[in-house]
Amino acid sequence: MDYLKSLNPEQKAAVINTEGATMVIAGAGSGKTRVLTYRIAHMIKNGVDPFNILALTFTNKAAKEMKDRIAQIIGGSEAKNISMGTFHSVFSRILRHHADKLGYPSNFTIYDTQDSRSLIKAIVKELRLDDKTYKPNLILSRISSAKNNLISAAAYEANTDVVTEDRMSGKPRLFEVYRAYEKRCFMAGAMDFDDLLFKTNILLRDHADVLHYYQHKFKYVLVDEYQDTNYSQYLIVKKLAAAYTNICVVGDDAQSIYSFRGANIENILNFKNDYKDHKVFKLEQNYRSTQTIVNAANSVIAKNKDQIQKTVWTDNTEGNKIKVLRSLTDNEEGKAISNMIFEAKNHDGAANSDFAILYRTNAQSRSFEESLRKLNLPYKIYGGLSFYQRKEIKDLLAYFRLTANPTDEEALKRVINYPKRGIGKTTIEKIIITASQHGVSLWEVISEPQKYPSGIPSGAKTKLNAFVTSINSYAVQLEKIDAYSMAETIAKSSGILKDLYDDKSPEGVSRHENIQALLSGIKEFTETISEGETAFLSDFMVDVALLTDADQDKEEDKDKITLMTIHASKGLEFPYVYIVGLEENLFPSQLALNSRSELEEERRLFYVALTRAEKQATLSYASSRFRWGNIVTSEPSRFIEEIDPNHLEMLNQPRMNSMGGGRSMNQFNMERKLGSKKPLFSDRRRLTPVDEAKPKKPAKGTTAQQLDLKVGYNVVHERFGKGKVVGLEGTPPTKATVFFPKAGNKQLLLKFAKLEILD
């Protein structure tokens, strides 16, 4: 058992204790994936049938990598029998198998967020509600969190608490939207992301035989990233593991960053109550990062109140200090970071793939893309608009969806008039009204017009009829010809390919290329299926909705600089990590400043970012940044101040006295010259444009210089208000402890904190 030798005692214990309920608390970089991998391999080596193992991971890519690794260790081809993947992909498969029990077709469509939002928009309109009050995104998140807590539309309506809540917030009819949404999804034979978990719960609740079957199939259940599971997922796991209680959950409460998706840290905290006879293993040794990075990360996370006690430590070398870079604008931030990468490559001989630029929001990628491109540094962006979310791809997929499942309402609405065939808004409205009058799907109305009189003029009827005929002609071939032939037929005969080919603009060309890329992907899929079988298009469609950018790693992307959000970086590691846009209102996000728990989640997010770095971490912020078309000034993030300053190296000093003066004005004019002729401030909205920020700086008083600050002085801080200096560190002082009546004791780095001395 060679593989056991490479483990430390805690890791080994977590690997070999395969029976019973087990919780592994795994600090960042502590070899969590390794433990999970070896544990499964160990079980199989000791006679457990892979068929009896269920392993739930956070991404499909992680599942694939783990499976490959297990296959390597145990040899043979057994590993492929393990049920491994994300909750969504594993249970969507199970749901398809038993769909009839829930009244769904087995080829039900999976609605992505765009589809859900569009359906909600339509419903709000049909109910004649004001879409300013009933904002689709808000309603969607409300419905989503209801589903994640297993509250159906009927239960929602009956729940006086939530209904009152909606009434208080001016949305008394929200439950009607939920009710209609639930019904329409069902009519369309569609499930949204939350349904995949919700309906699994229903299936296991209402069908004892199914529950019994899977309880005995999955004798061993393993869950990775348990801190990011929501109630719905928690309950599925609990039900499945109830027969054998061979359940192993792995997680780190300090890395819980998905509460917006309903994730509940309580799940990990309550594990011990759910399983009385359980074992806990703590992995605390970090193998990934330098001491500097580990200690800095620890000093940050220590600020959080809600956490399981543990001490992450490392044997690794001390390493370089964490660099802190200040730039004047977001564009300069991009240039500076790109130059740093360029130099690190030359100096250390590092590969492109050793670098990652991590940001809080997808919109921040632009300045880095531009500057990297100028230096000819190859990069790859993850997240943002994924391939499968592009308009042209979704259009073609909508044809595929409609062919497989004609009741799919969102797919129908998407392509009924694309490419243009003269079916307009009024016609579609009539179809929708008729469908809801008869309680049938849109497809039934248009495919049997004589049965459902809709008052559509005969001209439009002819066009609709032609559309129905073409979809039907695809449908009869669906299970006869292979996926690629089918896809190609549809792409050509629907007119999509021609429509894009005719568009000679650069965007049009790239859209055409994307379609070709999708088709060749389908071709590859068709060819990789085993001998003697045919891969149908419906097989390809099964998990297309669940694919993400991260799941496909292309060969040509092997040696590239990685650009991604911190959320997307979970579980990854890079020698050099640049955490950028560390500014108040951006990171932490202004939306998270209202409550302690939200701020703590932002802090955990920062912790995750920092602990991605193996060798060198660099933090960066800009004093002003383009947002919504105008320039906003920004302050360095509080998270920089929260790191023990001994671990930091300031690359350039802020110029304290120049903030309100000439410099920012010059900067401002420069940006203006480069930009458009638009008015300077389209007085649009909040987020202090520069000219509003200035009055906040009173002319009187002095800016705190390190030298003249003394214990006992009264000071004013921009965020915390008045306070008194109670402690100073360093000579000259670099860090001050200040007591603020409003905010309590705060440790402030004098390099960042703009303290004004009052006396």
Place this chain on the structure above:
DNA sequence: CTTGCAATGACTGAT
């Protein structure tokens, strides 16, 4: 019904 232009609002995060 389609086209083109002006007005508008959006930026967390992602299966």
Place this chain on the structure above:
DNA sequence: TCATTGCAAG
């Protein structure tokens, strides 16, 4: 800044 929506004219 960008993408979506509303409106007027053909």
